[in-house]
Amino acid sequence: MAFTSRRMDNLTPLFFAALDERIAAMKTAGVDIIRLDVGSPDLAPDPAIVTALSQSALVLDRHGYTSHNGPLVLREAWSQLYWREFGVKLNPENEVLPLLGSKEGIFHILLALIDPGDVVLIPDPGYPTYTQGTTISGGIPYFMPLRPERGFLPDLSVIPAGIAQKAKVLWLNYPNNPTAATASLEFFAEAVEFAQQYDILVCHDAAYSLITYDGFQSPSALQIPSAKERMVEFNSLSKSHNMAGWRVGVAVGNNKALRDLLTLKTHADSGHFMPVLDGAVVALTGDQRWLHERNLVYQQRRDIIVSELIQMGLMATKPKASLYVWCPLPQGYTSLEFAEAVLDNAYVSLTPGIVFGKMGDRYVRFSLTSSLERTREAMQRLKKWMKP
Ligand SMILES: Cc1ncc(COP(=O)(O)O)c(C=O)c1O
Secondary structure: OOOOOHHHHHOOOOHHHHHHHHHHHHHHOOOOOEEOOOOOOOOOOOHHHHHHHHHHHOOHHHOOOOOOOOOHHHHHHHHHHHHHHHOOOOOOOOOEEEEOOHHHHHHHHHHHHOOOOOEEEEEEOOOOHHHHHHHHOOOEEEEEEOOHHHOOOOOHHHOOHHHHHHEEEEEEEOOOOOOOOOOOHHHHHHHHHHHHHHOOEEEEEOOOOOOEOOOOOOOOHHHOOOHHHOEEEEEEHHHHOOOHHHOOEEEEEOHHHHHHHHHHHHHHOOOOOHHHHHHHHHHHHOOOHHHHHHHHHHHHHHHHHHHHHHHOOOOOOOOOEOOEEEEEOOOOOOHHHHHHHHHHHHOEEOEEHHHHOHHHOOEEEEEOOOOHHHHHHHHHHHHHHHOO
16 A cells, blocks of 8 residues: 655655765765765854853753744844844734744745645746745746846746746745855845736745855845835744754744744644754844854855866856855766766765756756865865866
């Protein structure tokens, strides 16, 4: 007897789950692999955050269930961050919804909003959860190609009106994974106008908004006046505060969409462990100067990767934000073939662009989450393999 639902037919296993297994087997066989694939920060959070978590864990009344929409103090802390970083005012009562990592909310909001047959506009390449959450909800993905000549911004004007009329959600993600592109407020204004024209909700994934370089500041799409009528923005402490394992994310903006997401979540999870939230409040409200220092560390790694790739004859450019370098491939490879060859021969693990969609297949993604020394070593290994 087969127990699997038909809904699962279109759900593809996460690429990184299989990669983890493969790398674990290679490591067991004694191979030293350098991982420049996944975007999990290798550095520790600020010690004050960890201290807040550990002290809280010693207090007896911090071990029970927490409320589904999180304690007010946490929602206020997210509002503070949005005001401080972006000048965006959020009502902590109904415009801030804590999530178990932003991925959880990205997946669940689609279940809460999409009916079978609804179209969801999704960037290609793009973070895979937008597509998987759409198909499991019975929705129909419509892929918007992100091309280098447009700075990896989708061209909303070429989406056929018939598709736009059936669309319920438009996904955007800037700073972008995997292309590392950034978007201006002018582009976000255009997206809000498009959403108004076709009665669409914009879901903007801003998971990398605080990882920026060379003095660049990435805007929040909610800086556009009236955006809240049409937009939910997702954010997270995973990348910004080196807290990926803590699972602290947030959805902010349109209160009706957030209410639907909350209703769904009351049946899907039972909130966070309170000491995690006590640490999160310190992360959001404490001294943020260390973030700048941390970004300089990523910036150095970025510079090494890009300059080595250029020396190898590849057309890599320096990103202004995110944890990635998105590099066009040399001729003659698909992205999977290239990443496999590099893993097998240079013992460096990269992410093939195809993981993010068809438009990614001419690229490979380098992550900035290995130490400077290991990053240098990885690039030497790659160079040796490319030009023996
Ligand atoms: C674009 C993007 N959005 C969201 C997430 C999810 O992050 P988290 O669930 O840790 O907040 C990731 C993680 O890699 C990502 O790359």
